[in-house]
Amino acid sequence: MLHQQARATKPAAHATRASQTFTGNRGLDLEDPLIFEIGRSEVTGVDVDAPATTKTRLGALERTDPIGLPGVSEPEAIRHYVRLSRMNAAIDANIYPLGSCTMKHNPRLNEKMARLPGFGDVHPLQPQATVQGALALIDALAKNLLNLTNMSAVAMSPKAGAHGELCGLMAIKQAIITRGEEKTRRVILVPDSAHGTNPATAALLGFEVKSVPGDADGDVHLDAAKALIGPDVAAIMLTNPNTCGLFERDIVEIARAVHDAGGYFYCDGANFNAIVGKVRPGDLGVDAMHINLHKTFSTPHGGGGPGAGPVVLSARLAPYAPVPFIVRDGDALRLVEHTEGTQSFGRMTAFHGQMGMFVRAYAYILSHGADGLRQASEDAVLNANYVRACLADLMSQPFGERPCMHEALFDDAWLKGTGVTTLDFAKAMIDEGYHPMTMYFPLVVHGAMLIEPTESESLASLDLFVATLRDLAMSAKRGETERFTGAPHLAPRRRLDETGAARKPVLKWSPPVPIRDAAE
Numbered sequence: 001m002l003h004q005q006a007r008a009t010k011p012a013a014h015a016t017r018a019s020q021t022f023t024g025n026r027g028l029d030l031e032d033p034l035i036f037e038i039g040r041s042e043v044t045g046v047d048v049d050a051p052a053t054t055k056t057r058l059g060a061l062e063r064t065d066p067i068g069l070p071g072v073s074e075p076e077a078i079r080h081y082v083r084l085s086r087m088n089a090a091i092d093a094n095i096y097p098l099g100s101c102t103m104k105h106n107p108r109l110n111e112k113m114a115r116l117p118g119f120g121d122v123h124p125l126q127p128q129a130t131v132q133g134a135l136a137l138i139d140a141l142a143k144n145l146l147n148l149t150n151m152s153a154v155a156m157s158p159k160a161g162a163h164g165e166l167c168g169l170m171a172i173k174q175a176i177i178t179r180g181e182e183k184t185r186r187v188i189l190v191p192d193s194a195h196g197t198n199p200a201t202a203a204l205l206g207f208e209v210k211s212v213p214g215d216a217d218g219d220v221h222l223d224a225a226k227a228l229i230g231p232d233v234a235a236i237m238l239t240n241p242n243t244c245g246l247f248e249r250d251i252v253e254i255a256r257a258v259h260d261a262g263g264y265f266y267c268d269g270a271n272f273n274a275i276v277g278k279v280r281p282g283d284l285g286v287d288a289m290h291i292n293l294h295k296t297f298s299t300p301h302g303g304g305g306p307g308a309g310p311v312v313l314s315a316r317l318a319p320y321a322p323v324p325f326i327v328r329d330g331d332a333l334r335l336v337e338h339t340e341g342t343q344s345f346g347r348m349t350a351f352h353g354q355m356g357m358f359v360r361a362y363a364y365i366l367s368h369g370a371d372g373l374r375q376a377s378e379d380a381v382l383n384a385n386y387v388r389a390c391l392a393d394l395m396s397q398p399f400g401e402r403p404c405m406h407e408a409l410f411d412d413a414w415l416k417g418t419g420v421t422t423l424d425f426a427k428a429m430i431d432e433g434y435h436p437m438t439m440y441f442p443l444v445v446h447g448a449m450l451i452e453p454t455e456s457e458s459l460a461s462l463d464l465f466v467a468t469l470r471d472l473a474m475s476a477k478r479g480e481t482e483r484f485t486g487a488p489h490l491a492p493r494r495r496l497d498e499t500g501a502a503r504k505p506v507l508k509w510s511p512p513v514p515i516r517d518a519a520e
């Protein structure tokens with residue numbers, strides 16, 4: 001009864017909802033309060049006997065206050081989380097065209113393999129003799145990554161792209177320290193189109209970041225880069241294909257220039273999905289590159305983790321790779337876990353990395369084969385160019401008609417005078433059931449819209465997406481401003497105060513003050 005009262009008074013509290021129903025539901029889109037608002041801490045959804053009195057061994061550390069969890073029945077708990085899951089945009093629900101993020105389909109075969117007990121149930125503290133199969137899988141995945149990149153060593157333990165950047169630059173820093181040049185090589189060059197994690201990583205390690213401008217075609221400006229490359233440069237961090245979705249045409253020349261000046265070439269490999277099987281970064285002169293398994297090898301993107309961002313290293317940097325790494329001892333594989341007797345810069349993580357992600361990535365590689373991996377890259381590029389070509393007459397492109405790699409970049413010049421911004425356009429996509437594309441990134445393009453369909457979208461799915469964007473674009477040009485500035489009209493929540501949410505996040509639910517207390 002209490003629950004029903006809570007639900008019945010709920011809709012009035014959400015004044016932002018576009019059209020009201022009694023429940024706050026919109027057809028299959030069910031309104032759902034917080035679980036603390038549905039449940040009550042004094043009731044429980046399970047029936048267990050009171051525990052026998054036991055002697056605590058926690059000293060005085062045991063909890064004495066009630067834990068305060070909401071009590072709900074099993075069906076209530078299940079419905080709550082199913083309803084929440086339906087509020088998520090998801091790659092399993094629709095095309096998820098978030099550029100640079102490469103929201104690839106997660107094959108179910110990978111999931112099945114990751115759940116095999118021999119992989120799913122291993123513990124990182126098990127004796128190595130009992131996990132030889134798991135070590136063999138890590139080793140086999142590592143060899144595949146080295147083959148695909150033509151590099152010498154790979155650090156498997158970093159847990160995301162940004163963590164991989166840190167790992168790569170730590171290897172570079174260690175190499176520079178070993179050369180006795182840590183006082184003089186202080187600069188990391190970063191193009192102004194780079195992902196924010198690049199300059200952040202360099203700054204975190206105490207380097208001075210110098211920005212390299214781009215040219216009118218969307219490449220790094222070759223002469224500007226060369227003018228900045230000198231004996232003070234530790235490394236250049238370059239993304240290829242870059243964040244404008246373009247293959248850096250001067251990459252080999254830039255690599256040569258930085259090597260001639262005694263520096264290293266870090267490649268941000270977040271966009272590797274466009275070139276796997278076509279180009280080996282080692283052939284371009286790369287010294288270190290992270291591989292986002294969640295962007296290129298189909299492991300799930302998971303709310304900040306668990307992720308995996310292995311880092312491949314050139315022969316020049318291989319000696320400085322972090323522990324642990326795998327070596328072969330006769331017939332057995334062994335993890336080298338300590339730095340003694342090595343030149344390793346140290347350790348990035350506790351344990352060995354994300355086993356579940358390694359299994360999924362390896363399953364993806366084996367199920368595709370060399371030809372399949374190459375075709376996935378080709379299809380990713382084909383799909384992006386299809387979207388680009390189908391929208392080119394309506395939406396402006398910052399670098400003209402130049403073919404793109406795996407993502408198509410538009411700017412907001414075509415929206416001039418419509419009263420609609422990139423943000424408004426993105427919000428209107430939510431009403432159409434699409435997660436918006438990446439917007440306002442890269443920073444070098446005004447009102448950027450970066451669309452990445454990935455390789456697994458069918459022609460039918462791309463055609464519907466294109467038709468939807470064309471309809472929205474023509475609507476904006478016709479002056480139907482309210483469709484955009486008020487959007488999303490159909491989502492459970494409208495526009496949020498994103499700055500407020502980021503600056504003053506409310507991370508804890510507090511019980512409302514009981515009426516009796518409030519009156520006193």
Ligand SMILES: *Cc1c(COP(=O)(O)O)cnc(C)c1O
Nearest residue numbers: 100160161162195197268270292
């Ligand atoms: C995603 C991305 C990163 C960071 O990778 P995470 O795995 O999210 O930490 C770095 N650079 C570029 C270009 C990216 O797209």
